[in-house]
Amino acid sequence: MDALVQLLRLLLLLLTLPLHLMALLGCWQPLCKRYFPHLMAVLTPKCNRxxxxxxxxxxxxIKVPTGASGKVALLEVGCGTGANFKFYPxxxxxxxxxxxxxxxxxLTKSMAENRHLEYERFVVAPGEDMKELADSSMDVVVITLVLCSVQSPRRVLQEVYRVLRPGGVFFFWEHVAEPRGSWAFLWQQVLEPTWKHxxxxxxxxxxxxxxxESTGFSQLQMERQPPPLKWLPVGPHIMGKAVK
Incomplete structure (x- = not known):
C-alpha cells in the first residue's frame, strides 16, 4: 500500500507541478496568506450552519462567574475570522x-456583530510560542480546526496548558486521520502534500x-463525530474539553 501511495502522490504532483514549484520558490506562501482569510470568510457561514x-x-x-467581575478571560488560538464568537456566552x-x-x-467585523463579547486584543503569533501571554492568565482556551495546520500540535498544547489557570478549561474541535489501513486513509496520504498548499x-x-492524551490535563472528555462536510477529504472530528 505504501508503494501505491507514493505512485499516486507522484501522479498528483505532476498534475499540480506549477503549484509545487511556486511553493518551492517561496512564491505561494505569501499569496496563500492573503487569500486564505477571504476563503475562510466564505466558508465560515456554511460550516457554522x-x-x-x-x-x-x-x-x-463555558461558565461565566456571577458577582462584580462577571468576566471570563478567553483565549482563542487560531481565531481566523471569528467563526466561534456567536457561540460564546x-x-x-x-x-x-x-x-x-x-x-x-x-475579526473586527465579527466583534462588531457580537456586542455581547468584550474584545481584549489581537496577538499575531504562532500557537507554539505565546510568549506575550502570561502563565495561568486565561480561564478558557479554545482551539477549533487549527491543530491540523500548526507546525507542532504538541508544543501548542503545552502552551495552552501553560497559559490556563489551575482549573481552567480547554475546549477543542479538530479533524483527525481516518483509521490506518483504510482506503480513506490512503487517499488522505495521497492528497495531503497538495492539499496543504x-x-x-x-x-x-x-x-x-x-x-x-499526553499533555497532562487532569480531566479529558472527548467524543468522535463524522466529518460535517462530506465532500472534503478531511476525516472524522474530535470535540471535547480538558481541565488543567
Missing part, C-alpha cells in the same frame, strides 16, 4: 491569537487525540 448544534453544545459549557473577554495578520479586519498548511493525517 452545519455544526451549529454541536458548537452550541460545546461552548454552552456574554461575559467573555476575548484575546485572539493567529499567525496571519490578514485576519484582523475580519491550498489550505495554509492543513494536514489530513494527524492523530491529534494522542497529543491531547
Amino acid at each position: 452545519v455544526m451549529d448544534s454541536k458548537k452550541r453544545e460545546l461552548f454552552g459549557q 456574554a461575559g467573555c473577554r476575548i484575546t485572539c491569537l493567529d499567525p496571519n495578520p490578514n485576519f484582523e479586519k475580519f 491550498f489550505t495554509d498548511g492543513c494536514c489530513l493525517t494527524r492523530e491529534t487525540w494522542k497529543d491531547l
